[in-house]
Amino acid sequence: MRHPVDVHVGKRVRHRRWMVGMTQQQLGDIVGIKFQQIQKYETGMNRISASRLWDISQALDVPVSFFFEGFDGENSVPDAAPSVADTRGDLLADKEALELVRSYYAIPEAQRRRLFELARVLSDVA
Numbered sequence: 001m002r003h004p005v006d007v008h009v010g011k012r013v014r015h016r017r018w019m020v021g022m023t024q025q026q027l028g029d030i031v032g033i034k035f036q037q038i039q040k041y042e043t044g045m046n047r048i049s050a051s052r053l054w055d056i057s058q059a060l061d062v063p064v065s066f067f068f069e070g071f072d073g074e075n076s077v078p079d080a081a082p083s084v085a086d087t088r089g090d091l092l093a094d095k096e097a098l099e100l101v102r103s104y105y106a107i108p109e110a111q112r113r114r115l116f117e118l119a120r121v122l123s124d125v126a
Contacts, residue, residue: 002043002044002045005068007044008067008070008071009053010048011044012068012070013038014042016062016066017042018095019102020060020061031056031059032055041056
């Protein structure tokens, strides 16, 4: 059975890897392991050791603490109802949503602010 912390950390690895536009193969090559092991880490099937988590954090340019953000232990029971944070996390696990976020941050800042204000206005109207 997968441990909830391993699942959460794995989701955070996948999320960050997607955010920087890196494949499992690329991350595996940087860290010195096969992409299949990255797959197992990301699903929480295999636990990531402290030294490997350190290597992954260096490859993805985030502190180790990044992988634990959002985990409060409240939903550590496998059958617990998902919280708002879990739902948001699932949204970020969606490739289309991540592509949208990547594209958004590729827009120059001044235009991005205008786009953000437009989205805010449109969401208030809906």
